Amino acid sequence: MTASTNAAPVQHERLTSRQTRKVVTAGCVGIFVELYDNGIFAFMAGTLALVFLAPGNPDNALLFVFAGYAVSFFVRPLGAVVCGYLGDRIGRQKLLVFVILLISVATAGIGLLPPYAAIGIAAPILLVLMRLLQGFSVGGEAAGAMTFLAEHAPEGKRGIITSYAQIASFAALLTGTLVAYSMSPWLTQAAIDGGGFGSFAWRIPFLVAIPMGIIGWYIRKAISDTPNFEKLKEEGGLSKNPLKEAFQSKEHRRAMLLALFIPLMNGSGYYVLFSYMPTFLKGKQLNFTIGEALLVTACSLVVICIAIPFMGALSDRVGRKKVIAGSAIAMAVLGIPSYALIATGEMGLAILGASIMAVVFAGHTAVIHILIVELFPTRVRYSAYGLGYNISSALFGGTAPLLMTWLIGSTGNIYMPAFYAVVTALGTLIAVSTVKDRAHEPLRDA
Secondary structure, eight states, X not given: OOGGGGXXXXXXXXXXXXXXXXXXXXXXXXXXXXXXXXXXXXXTHHHHHHHHSOTTOHHHHHHHHHHHHHHHHTTHHHHHHHHHHHHHHHOXXXXXXXXXXXXXXXXXXXXXXOOHHHHTTHHXXXXXXXXXXXXXXXXXXHHHHHHHHHHHSOTTOHHHHHHHHHHHHHHHHHHHHHHHHHHGGGOSHHHHHTOTHHHHHTTHHHHTHHHHHHHHHXXXXXXXOOHHHHHHHHTTOOOSSHHHHHHHOHHHHHHHHHHHHGGGHHHHIIIIIIIIHHHHHTSTTTOOXXXXXXXXXXXXXXXXXXXXXXXXXXXXXXXXXXXXXXHHHHHHHHHHHHHHHHTTOOHHHHHXXXXXXXXXXXXXXXXXHHHHHTTSOTTTHHHHHHHHHHHHIIIIIITHHHHHHHHHHHHOOTTHHHHHHHHHHHHHHHHHTTOOOOTTSOOOOO
């Protein structure tokens, strides 16, 4: 351990409005691009199954696509390890530039792949490969962007400032939903097989990644690194091996376990309620059209984008634990009734049910990242936070659409997502009850 271990925490000067906008924009733009690129795969899952797999068994095809979705999440911890190690060694900003370029290339690559009809089994193999590159990139994004924002934020404002990145993430899903909705007339087997624009339309949502990636790269390249990292670097206090250091510390090992279990609700909230919901709604039991299913999801995304900053600001006042615990309790109580509204098959009631869950989940998603950021010191923050959080995403998030598809298909019970919501909410509640709330303390260097 270097001499900086016992150094006093960095004392930030209050950012000007212009500086705050610049920092928030740099942090959020990548989150937007990353989550759009990541989410569009789920929104287009049914169509990708038609394009990249042999015809004849749509249920198995959809399972394969969601398996590709899940597999990518198991690359996330690798992305977190590589990007986190480098981010703690050479800087947050450099890695954030790299990951936005990588996912943009991978997403655009999906839009350029030839279909199964042209190259056979090579088509799904290449699709999964592009998805793995997406997963690696996302593994380095969340921890890096949230660390970047938190280390720039003035004391007492970390909750609200980092919550803006979550607005960006759901705005990205909303954008993906609206893009998929606008393309929905051309996302059927008949349109794809019919030639002309219909055979090309499915590519457009993926090729949008090219201009978005260029804009994100330009904005991130122009921003400076965080004062916490720069101060530690000047003092010679950077860790030579941040991940090894994290595992050698009992405190950090415990914090990484918390970073794994506190986000349990993401599995039912983010990945089931938003990514999987369009597929769930247009399934055999509910039989919504593609357009109707995406409209329900779009409404819930608007609701959560409105609710998130209020929850972030509330956590700055009352602490992270109270907000997340309240969200978990509400999800455990309201999860099944909300899905009952969705399961009526009525558009208005489905929107109401999804919107109730969106408000409930906002208390978790607005606060979860800043709570985890505050568990770790600057020396190991990017590495340790990224590893714990991305293992959680892989185990409980990326597998959720596949699990829900299989469970509903096996049991015929469309309430499986509701049961999953309750179980994961209770898991989050138990884990967060053991955390020391650091909302009103300065970020630590070591």
